[in-house]
Amino acid sequence: MARTPDFAKARQMIYAAHGEDPTKHTLPDGFQIPYETHYATQMESYLSKRCPDASEVLRLAVCGQHFRRWEVPRDSYPKTKVGYLTWRTHLKRRAGTEVARILDECNYGTENFTRCQALIEKEGLKQGEGEVQVLEDVACLVFLDDQFEEFKEKHDEAKIVHILKKTWGKMSKEGHDLALEIPMTEECKALVGKALAE
Known part of the structure; x- marks a missing residue:
């Protein structure tokens, strides 16, 4: 007899791994939590807005997108475009394999x-495959809401606008609608406006 899938256990196992991330995120009240715990929470929050009736498999994929990412730092690959793309591909395959095992x-x-x-691993994204597009929307929304402010402090305007255009191009109309609802500083709004105008 087939055994019943245990969503709660799978999610707990993913979050247990996130809890080992040595990098910390400081919450508004000053309390610190592992960064990957924070990231997965943000991903789940946006998934609930983007696709409230998401399947359990999609929900777990969203939780585990960055599974144990801190164990493979960016500087473990050459600081070139090819090195970056190779690093990203390795991360997706590694996370996919380990979460599938769970x-x-x-x-x-x-x-x-x-x-x-x-x-x-984002298979089928270029073909607009439904659940993969939802996951991509969610990742882009978390970037815009949770990471963009810090990102813009590290790069010049031309690169920021380029990344914003690229991010927007990855998203669906539903993703765009949610992105336009994200509260942003006037500076960030201006940069987004410039990216969308080009």
């Missing part, structure tokens, strides 16, 4: 854990 352990079966792996 789903397998939690009784999700081959079809579901391979589906989760494909989602994390």
